[in-house]
Amino acid sequence: MTPSQMIRVPFGAAFALALAVSTLAANDDAVPEHPTFSRDVLPIMQRSCQTCHRPNMFTPMSLLTYDEVRPWARAIKQRVEARIMPPWFADRTVGVYRDDPSLSETEIATVARWVDQGAPRGNATDAPPPLEWPAVDTWYHGEEPDLVITSPPVVVPPNSTETFPEPELPTGLTEDRYIKWIQVMPGESQVVHHVLIYAVMGGADAEDTGGGPRRVRELLANRARGDFAGDYFEDGYARLLRKDDLIRFQLHYLPDDEQSFVDQTRVGIKLYPKGYVPEYVVTTKAVSNRDLIIPPGDANVRSDAYFTLREPARIISFQPHMHYRGKGMTLEAIRPSDGQPELLSDVNRFAWDWQPTYVYETPLTLPAGTVMHVTAYHDNSAANRVNPDPTAAVGWGDRTIDEMNIGWLDYFYIPEDEFAALQPE
Numbered sequence: 001m002t003p004s005q006m007i008r009v010p011f012g013a014a015f016a017l018a019l020a021v022s023t024l025a026a027n028d029d030a031v032p033e034h035p036t037f038s039r040d041v042l043p044i045m046q047r048s049c050q051t052c053h054r055p056n057m058f059t060p061m062s063l064l065t066y067d068e069v070r071p072w073a074r075a076i077k078q079r080v081e082a083r084i085m086p087p088w089f090a091d092r093t094v095g096v097y098r099d100d101p102s103l104s105e106t107e108i109a110t111v112a113r114w115v116d117q118g119a120p121r122g123n124a125t126d127a128p129p130p131l132e133w134p135a136v137d138t139w140y141h142g143e144e145p146d147l148v149i150t151s152p153p154v155v156v157p158p159n160s161t162e163t164f165p166e167p168e169l170p171t172g173l174t175e176d177r178y179i180k181w182i183q184v185m186p187g188e189s190q191v192v193h194h195v196l197i198y199a200v201m202g203g204a205d206a207e208d209t210g211g212g213p214r215r216v217r218e219l220l221a222n223r224a225r226g227d228f229a230g231d232y233f234e235d236g237y238a239r240l241l242r243k244d245d246l247i248r249f250q251l252h253y254l255p256d257d258e259q260s261f262v263d264q265t266r267v268g269i270k271l272y273p274k275g276y277v278p279e280y281v282v283t284t285k286a287v288s289n290r291d292l293i294i295p296p297g298d299a300n301v302r303s304d305a306y307f308t309l310r311e312p313a314r315i316i317s318f319q320p321h322m323h324y325r326g327k328g329m330t331l332e333a334i335r336p337s338d339g340q341p342e343l344l345s346d347v348n349r350f351a352w353d354w355q356p357t358y359v360y361e362t363p364l365t366l367p368a369g370t371v372m373h374v375t376a377y378h379d380n381s382a383a384n385r386v387n388p389d390p391t392a393a394v395g396w397g398d399r400t401i402d403e404m405n406i407g408w409l410d411y412f413y414i415p416e417d418e419f420a421a422l423q424p425e
């Protein structure tokens, strides 16, 4: 790797450069001469693979033990070197993310060398103790939720086409309440590809505004494959759930090759006590531009969307949402003081069937008047292997064969004095 490949300098993103240095390039001295499974590879599997590759998950194999991993050694090397596994598509040199499972160059080189040397087990006493994973069907945060809303049963026959049912259900709340945590629990995770949970205006509000997407108040939760903990808010932080809101499930079913399933997915919501008023109310903004025009065959179609922060704010996370033709998405902040765009995230290898949320290690603090700039890139060429029809002109729409260019931002506003206190010297 040459230095110019390593350090991709975006316009004005000096801070990204500073972060870049530590994560770049394999440090060859750090790659063991004779890596073993027990000492060198298992710790990597525990951190970056086993969340998904364990029994009863939606993955083709478990990677908990040597005997389970060994037959997959070649495939593991290939997927890891291509950065297909673990599924994580943000440039590692831009931004610092919580629970980032992606592998460093040194880790990738370690796995590759281990495979090239015959994938030896090594000394069992070098191995870290096995991790204890929560059962697939437990509420992650240890207690029972106050509300459990269950989607109606859906039959998913083998070898059928993908379906996207969107049932809406009432919460039964009689007053507005604040959410402490929210977790989606698929019934049959083999066929539940992802689930989005929205709060949708019910009651009188709904009559005012009519049907369709405008009724969506907020994205409450989003479960991509491998993300089973849901959203948990520290005391003082919460999401609002209004009493008349309906819960809309947006379920994406990807049928199995052989087996039929009947899924009922649940969403569990733990509420703060009645009367609790949080200091900060977290909301989600869809930064998008519906004037999306994607000509046939075009491999790099750019679209831009903007959202201005009314007050000083802290940004918790960024999640790009596009469909088959999605290729990449960046998030920039343009501060009112200097008007210089600062690159916050660069999801440059977007893959439509994985849509992780990129949670910043520390929420980003931005002044009032900052413009959040989302740039989406779509590939409508035949070279895009998942493109269903490179001859079609494509615009905004709900179906996966239509397109979207949403950058979801989770954020909350803070008072000016708190903003001032958070500024570096």
Ligand code: HEC
Residues within 6 Å of the ligand: 044, 045, 048, 049, 050, 051, 052, 053, 058, 059, 060, 072, 075, 076, 079, 080, 085, 086, 087, 101, 225, 226, 227
């Ligand atoms: C977020 C969940 C998730 C994580 C984390 C993850 N995988 Fe996977 N992996 C999958 C799924 C789902 C598949 C099957 C579908 C596919 O290939 O996309 C898969 C497929 C694979 C395959 C191909 C299997 C085949 O059938 O050929 C390999 C090899 C693999 N993973 C290795 C790894 C390794 C090594 C890691 C960690 C460095 C890892 N995965 C992390 C979900 C995950």
